[in-house]
Amino acid sequence: MATPEAILLLHGFGGHPLQTALLARRLRAKGFDVANIGYPSWRWPIDRVLDHLHRRLTASPVSAAKTLHCVGHSMGGLMLRAYIARHRPENLGRVVMLGTPNDGSEIADLLYRLRLHQPILNHAGALLRTRRDAATEARFGAIDYPVGVIAGDRPMIGALPNHIFRAPNDGKVSVAATHVAGQSDHLTLPVAHTAMIYSQPVADQIAHFLREGCFKRPSQPHLQQMGKAL
Template sequence: MTKISVLVHGYNKNKKDMYTLGSNLEKLGHRCIIVDLPLTYKEIDYALSVFEKNIEEILNGLRENEKINLIGHSTGGLVIRKFLLNTKYIDRINSCVLIATPNNGSELADIVAKRFKLFTSTYKTLKSLRTEYVKKIGFIKNDKIKVGAIAGNKSRLLIGRFLSGDNDGRIKTSSVHHEGLSDIIILPYGHKEIHYKWDTAKLVDAFIEKGKFPHENLKAGY
């Protein structure tokens, strides 16, 4: 059976940023649909309304018994989390994978909001990434839907030096963790590259297939 996967890009990006992941997943038997969301100048709630319409159109084009997987990079993962909390299509969702998603908020967004308020007034998506906001987002409680996360811990970006502890240059590794996750795995990649890697695509596919990541295979050179 074909795996139908919807890919969601992150902050200040567009659908092109997910083309490589989509191509890699298609090599693994997925049919990928990549959406374009306003995740730069609008807050997440507005992007969510656009995403809901996209999902409705996608599902209307599928058979009633077909389910979809949701895969989001960074802020795209938060859009997916909010969507899962209040959607009439919950029975049409199979699995979800959040890649480098700040599930506990972005420390960088906190710094920008505090020191450069004019910046967040323009780039409003950043306001929705603040720790104070993200921690108010609930986590779906549905045994039928598995939600996994892939985090990076390789910081090659100068801005990553402003963060305490392991990070991917944008998001702290600890912020990707969340008690609601079914599983989480950490890769030695940075925030801007992690979703471009073949390893990541293979892990996404493995989670969708099994509901967990192959930790033992990764240690052996997966």
């Protein structure tokens, strides 16, 4: 018997499935089967990554689930958009993006200006910068499926991100850049870019969107209490 609801979970740039293991465990505890799949975000061009993800996903038991949801952290959200555009699963459910630079990252732009993008970003640079070329942008396709976006506005480092962004941000991506045309819901939480994948409230919001199609709006006192706990 196929699992009713499953999740394809992708880490971000330079990440590893070990980093998203806690999030995967929390989502499994909520009743989802989870495929926490890794990919070489720096070494491989996007086409090779997409082929790799397709092989791994089709070989995973989650591909037979009645509904296959997707969750991507940071660049993982961009990879999900490109994957769905090329290999859209027939059982596709809802998608949640965590701190995904849908409109690019100002940090990536800074690396381009300093001419450090090649050694630091390599193949991922074209995806992560704000001024993407037309061919790269076309890979993401149109959002015609339910998408929820969670952004953070509590960077771990104070002065440097504020100097670069001059707008609410999570330390690596501005809140504004996480928005994407066609999104179903958007939520900003007091978390940093990397820390959001370790946050219990973020995991709770992911599960709520996947089940209900919207995020749960916390009351202001609860939000303040959450900020102190993170």
